[in-house]
Amino acid sequence: MSRLAGYLGLLVGLGILLSGCDQEPMTNQPKFETYEAAPRWPDNQSARQPVAGTVPRDAPVELTVSDNLPMPLTRELLERGQAQFNVYCSPCHARTGYGNGMIVQRGFPAPPSFHTDRLRNAPLRHFYDVITDGYGVMYSYADRVPPQDRWAIAAYIQALQLSQYARLDDLTEEQRAQLDQDDPAAAGTATSAEEGHQ
Known part of the structure; x- marks a missing residue:
């Protein structure tokens, strides 16, 4: 008998709780529909602009479709590539690209020099892919370096290589x-x- 009374009490309690939840106000609350005008929001838009630095899901696929640089080669791009190279690559590769950076001087394995024939003849895409996927003991930098900066670094590496073999x-x-x-x-x-x- 006490067991039946316990179940009955549980059912009554659940019934009271469920009757207290009114789904109507929750589903019909004020909100903006997609692309609906929002008079008190900036630009009169309910849809917000993406946060600076947001990368669309399809951007990496779009940027890696060919071996060619997917943006104009400019001085600004090379300067950006140099700055990012100095941050992410020079600890191992050194600023000169010879593979004798500070990490190597402290006992870590030396990466290959960018000035070997093999890497001087490597396509631009090779450097982009190595930054993206890693290679040998080098791990991927895809979560640290956005695709545009990977291309900038790759272009800078080729400029660095050219600087060592430039002829009058x-x-x-x-x-x-x-x-x-x-x-x-x-x-x-x-x-x-x-x-x-x-």
């Missing part, structure tokens, strides 16, 4: 004149470096 013959007459005007000693150094590579 690669310059236009105007560039040679500018080099002579800016630093006559540098023009002589470039000639000496060119002779050393031959």
